[in-house]
Amino acid sequence: MTSIQKILLALLLVLLIAVPPFLGLGWQNALINVLISSLFALAFNLLNGQAGLLSFGHAAYFGVGAFAALHLMIAVEDGLFFPTPLLPLAGGLAGLVVGVVAGYFSTMRSGVYFALVTLAIAELFHSLAPHLEGTFGGEAGVSSMRMPWMGLGFGTIIEVYYLTLGWVVLCGLALWAYTRTPFGRLTLALRDNEQRVKFLGYNAHYAKVIVFAVSAMMTGVAGALLAISNETANYSLFSGSVSAQVVLQTFVGGSTVFFGPVIGATVFTLFSFLISDLTRSWLFYQGLIFVLVMLYAPTGIGGVIGHHIRNRRQLDLAKIGGPYLVALGGGILIAAGTVFLTESAEVLFGQDYAMARDGASGGFPAYDLFGLSWSPLNPVTWLVPLVLLCGGVFILIRARRVIDRLWARKDEATTADMTVGAGGKE
Amino acid sequence: MTKFAFGAAMALGAGTLGAATSQAEPLKIGIIESLSGSQTSTGRLYARAVKYGVDRINAAGGFNGEPVQVTEYDNAGGASEAADKFRQAVADGVNIIIQGASSAIAGQLTEDVRKHNLRNPGKEMIFMNLGGEAMELTGDKCQFYHFRFTTTAPMRITALVNAMKKSDALGSKAYAINQNYSWGKDVQAAVEAAASEGGYEVVGEVLHDVNKIQDFAPFVARIKSAEPDTVFTGNWSNDLLLLMKATGDAGLDVTFATTFLDQPGNIANAGQTALGHYIANNYDNAATPTNEFPEAYKAATGAYPIFVEGHSTFALGQLQEALSTLDFKGGDINVTDIALALENSVYQSPLGPISVRKEDHQTIRPVVVSKVVKGAKYPADGTDMGFETVEVIPGEKAIYPVQDSCQMKRPNA
Amino acid sequence: MEFAIISTLNGVTYGLLLFMVSAGLTLIFGMMGVLNFAHASFYMLGAYVAYAVSSIFGFWTGILVAPIVVGLVGMAVERFLLPRVHAHGHAHELLLTFGLALIIEELIKLFFGDFPVNYQMPEALRFSAFEIFGTGYPFYRMFIGAVAVIMFTVLWLLLTRTRTGIVVRAAERLPQMAEALGHNIPIVFMFVFGTGAALAGLAGAVAGAFYPTNPNMGIELGVIVFVVVVVGGLGSLKGSLVASLLIGLFSSFAVGLDWSIAGMFDVVGLGDWARSVGGLLTLELSSVSATIPFALMLIVLLVRPAGLMGERN
Known part of the structure; x- marks a missing residue:
């Protein structure tokens, strides 16, 4: 880590500590979610980014961690002495144990086969959990309550926030430190050339099991933090959508950069916090963002930022800043056009509109969107998104050409860093 | 939970949340339904019926000198998302939580409400359960602030x-x-x-x-x-x-x-x-002796009530009944009083009277x-x-x- | 006996439906090494296209148009989207199709709503094929099975008996060599992907009229189809046929069997002990029949990742 990065991180930490008390309860809660999903994504990416193993079933370890923490919480409620702030240890331990077993088997395979093994394991948990009421509490789940400890009530959201922050920072640093150890380096070699690792005399399988277990342990801690925050957990934590969410976040954030997953987790969590009550199509937008990132910036947001940081000395901000702003403008136009079309479709194909049509005896009455009234039969209604989209695409293509030229000039100067390639423009 | 832990939790909760505003506040209702995700369909019906019910309360003058406010929260069909939206609702100062589409989420919310009320005496919330039919909601998990407005x-x-x-x-x-x-x-x-x-x-x-x-x-x-x-x-x-x-x-x-x-x-x-x-x-249009209710609903929303819409409207009618017996004179809303009034309320639905059984807050309907x-x-x-x-x-x-x-x-x- | 015969019939027809969906997936994987997460979405898309078309032009037009539309969508995906991420490896291709699956599902909800749509088979097809033990056996089930059998035969003949098939198989084994011999490999790949998608679309169009057509049908079938393809051996057409039938028969028979691990302990006199332990030991097979395929997939992946009929590991 360079000193600039260290300073930035320290600054971020200070903000995370100092600002939340002045925020509303809603934002405090959103930040808790950001922190938890960040840790989840970091833990997931240890496996993916470090060892090159793509897991489609990390919900299993997240859920196991959550349930373990809850059972400990219940024991504490019943009088067991255990400090509340240390509850995530239970999640970590459970994640570790399950991770060792699951990891032992799943790392016997690689590539697509590995992904499928992890998927199958998570599906087993998901389909068996509701039947095992003793452990997972049926479909209603297990519920408990945070107990006060040493004068701390843990009744308010801000207390939970600080508890979460502490654990996430601690685990995040531990994960980062792990990548710096000789063993962490070895896992990186596993990703790049497993054969060579074997020739060096290491047992590649055991090494993978260890990475898997560490990843599962940290995922368990994240699950435990969610359990502490929610005070309940049910079997839906094992569902495919939980596994999918962490994959989306990690790759949108960028899996090749250590803090990339944190960016993705932050973006998606805040996106759902801000958007999910506004539009019913937010899952569509989320999917769209993911696919666009995969297509145009396969290294993710973090990868693009990293690419710029690495090349900052060769880049002339004064020259490239302008085209970037233009490109951003184009992107905003395209986004506006897409949102307009999507929301219109949502209205026009919705039940309420069908009723409105019945009311207007089969005609096409006007509908309200963004505070204005639009008539589906008026060409202006469709001209607006069309102009937005075409204009946006035109501007974006023009800007991209300029940007490409500027980057090409830079590349002539230095041929280093070919990893990102065309990824830096979107 | 031990008696000691219970008390301690309550005391600490009370200490941390003391500053209550003394302004005339409107009654706030939060609908926590699955409005996206796989169980969307039912969630939207509940939301529509609740809004219709609230419109009727407001047409009759609202409550506490203000119109009753409704906010929709999308729980995307998941229990942990619901827990999340519950905290958002708390942050928005919601007094009454409404949910119907899922028993599992009802289980989550009734626990959330119970814990919230333990920790924040004086700022209680009510959970109006419109569709969670699991027996344990009025069994193992039964609590004073949970009311079930559906059958089992x-x-x-x-x-x-x-x-x-x-x-x-x-x-x-x-x-x-x-x-x-x-x-x-x-x-x-x-x-x-x-x-x-x-x-x-x-x-x-x-x-x-x-x-x-x-x-x-x-x-x-x-x-x-x-x-x-x-x-x-x-x-x-x-x-x-x-x-x-x-x-x-x-x-x-x-x-x-x-x-x-x-x-x-x-x-x-x-x-x-x-x-x-x-x-x-709970309800069918054909069972109503006069067409009055279905026609009124259609006039307001554009369609006859279907599936869960009828009985959800009755639940809001019952709330209206309970609210009509209360008068906070524009001051603080005492949610416990609303709960007590709900216990005593009898709603004359088109199909017959609906009342609340005090022992477990199951409606007799x-x-x-x-x-x-x-x-x-x-x-x-x-x-x-x-x-x-x-x-x-x-x-x-x-x-x-x-x-x-x-x-x-x-x-x- | 009655139970066994009826269960076999049901299992075989359900298995054939599974095969219809998984055939395209296994074809694509065998050829291009791409595990297409969006495959089950193509199945759903087929059902919805067929529904939309058939409500105007009639049932058979819908059945005909749906695979064509879905095939074109598949070709577009292969031609315009997959190459962009190809350089970043199979993981990114997997992720892209995964993202597409999310988008397709949400788009369907956007245009067709969240409720199941009213996609029905024509009344002319709604009759019993034959009577067995006093109950009629629906003709449409036989129809689904027949479509699957025809599909398998045609595909198999196409791949093994025609020149096109030889080129396709050559493109799979040694793409460079095939290209050097003057075959346009990208076009071959595009058509294979399109065919795979079209098969899923056809399956959706045919099955959607029998099972409800709703926005969850893709997810619900998707995972099972993965199981089929893995158990059969990724890329093996014969394998996925065998695995489809196996899983179809299994889910059919499991329903009637109230076996549990505790029941097995009865044999050695420990049944009561097992029941007192509860949990996993007392779960009845019939109530967890949807779980078993995953366990099967896990075992196959660990013991014989090439699957029942796969050639390569």
């Missing part, structure tokens, strides 16, 4: 058994096929319990995975080999549709006694197969038993089929005894 498995099954027996549709052999989770098990238990009253023998029972089975033909084969007259099922959504289609395709001659056949899309999808089968539910017929008064899903009322079972006849597991802790008034 024994109420629906008792009603079905009574009405079908009276119209000679029950037969002497019954089969129970249900989803393998609390609701399905509740229905199965209720079918067993009602056997002697209905004079039938349970010739077979099966519990299957929830919404995972694509092919119900094997289950139909199993039902067939037991040769029942009536098949009781609490299945909903795909599990009901697939089951009925498979039965129809196999030409099996049984009568289905269902609970969620009125879910939108079911009648259209099942087609002719649905004819002649029975359903017990009429249950409608209907049959799918052609040329119904209110056709379903744009088909020519619909429901014809067989009998409206009054609340006192449908209700079951309070569960022993309910140990409700009342507020110290």
